Amino acid sequence: MAETPSIFSGVALVGSGSATPTQSLSNDQLGSRVDTNDTWIRTRTGIEARRLIGADETLTSLCCKAGANAIAMSGWEPESIDLILLATSTPDDLFGSAPEIQAKLGAKNAVAFDLTAACSGFLFSLVTAAQFLKNGSFKRALVIGADQLSSWVDWSDRRTCVLFGDGAGALTLETTNTSKEGILGFQLKTDGSRGNCLNLKQKERRESLLDGISHQVGGYEPIQMNGQEVYKFAVREVPAILETLLKRTNTDPKHLDWMLLHQANQRILDAVADRFDIPHSKVLSNLANYGNTSAATIPLMLDEAVKDGRIKPGHLIATSGFGAGLSWGAALVRWQGPD
Numbered sequence: 001m002a003e004t005p006s007i008f009s010g011v012a013l014v015g016s017g018s019a020t021p022t023q024s025l026s027n028d029q030l031g032s033r034v035d036t037n038d039t040w041i042r043t044r045t046g047i048e049a050r051r052l053i054g055a056d057e058t059l060t061s062l063c064c065k066a067g068a069n070a071i072a073m074s075g076w077e078p079e080s081i082d083l084i085l086l087a088t089s090t091p092d093d094l095f096g097s098a099p100e101i102q103a104k105l106g107a108k109n110a111v112a113f114d115l116t117a118a119c120s121g122f123l124f125s126l127v128t129a130a131q132f133l134k135n136g137s138f139k140r141a142l143v144i145g146a147d148q149l150s151s152w153v154d155w156s157d158r159r160t161c162v163l164f165g166d167g168a169g170a171l172t173l174e175t176t177n178t179s180k181e182g183i184l185g186f187q188l189k190t191d192g193s194r195g196n197c198l199n200l201k202q203k204e205r206r207e208s209l210l211d212g213i214s215h216q217v218g219g220y221e222p223i224q225m226n227g228q229e230v231y232k233f234a235v236r237e238v239p240a241i242l243e244t245l246l247k248r249t250n251t252d253p254k255h256l257d258w259m260l261l262h263q264a265n266q267r268i269l270d271a272v273a274d275r276f277d278i279p280h281s282k283v284l285s286n287l288a289n290y291g292n293t294s295a296a297t298i299p300l301m302l303d304e305a306v307k308d309g310r311i312k313p314g315h316l317i318a319t320s321g322f323g324a325g326l327s328w329g330a331a332l333v334r335w336q337g338p339d
């Protein structure tokens, strides 16, 4: 564990990284397998292609690549990391994949664990990691968001299979003095009563063990989603939570450099931009290339925009994630980048 720094310090966002599978699947290719087509997918979602983890890759290998990338950008030694949080709903190991990532990265002093909150997972993990830093428990954290939903969609169900892809993104956080604060506010929400809109549920399959004693057999149903309900939820709750966050932090939407939202559907991104009367170009979007990569979308998009120079040190970003649970959240962050 790191030496305890001054209590209630600030948290700086210093490095980013990402990794996507090499296999790409276009809308046209998908259309040769299920009853869908490029025009429908592009006009209803904005998605043109998605990446799928291939035979020579795993979710863990993508996480290690994304994590190593972010550590390198930060100029850190892996041994200096105190905490690794992996946001995922699809770990390679149900007991948690973060420990294997810790070992492979050589981050031997870090405590490492998984956190599950579907597409809100990265945002929830970012806020969780920041609390450990702010209360003085840790100095440096690596937060990874990654998912492999290609394993869990029904590839014959055109209502869901066109939407998702695989990927990983990572962000490093470090304690700093409060004048350089990188997490200026956050809001997190859950409404379990609406959870049946979007599920990846265990199969109901029991086997008898002995007379009168049975057990559940492990295994999951493919993703089940009520697309219209999830769409309505997103266009109602994402602007609402952002509005609350901006009000509480005294931030005029016009002063934001970027909005960085969960990449689920271009129509959702555009609706949020319209609600705040900001140009669509200020809402970062890369879902055309990757589809919805669940917990990975926000750090994947962040890393792309940092690397191509759109996001610059000092930029103010309103970010929001939403998805299964139902769960949703928002954070107002300032990108610092490496020293």
Ligand code: ACO
Binding pocket: 035, 036, 037, 040, 041, 044, 045, 118, 119, 120, 158, 159, 162, 198, 225, 227, 228, 230, 231, 234, 264, 265, 292, 294, 322, 323, 324
């Ligand atoms: N190709 C062609 N036609 C299709 C397809 C497809 N892939 N999918 C549906 N259709 C058809 C339907 O059958 C329907 O036909 P009908 O009118 O003859 O019955 C028609 O298109 C319209 O279907 P809708 O479901 O009304 O289409 P909609 O415009 O709502 O778009 C979509 C569907 C894209 C799923 C949208 O509702 C959406 O984006 N919802 C949000 C989903 C989401 O973000 N999920 C992830 C959350 S994150 C997480 O936690 C994993």
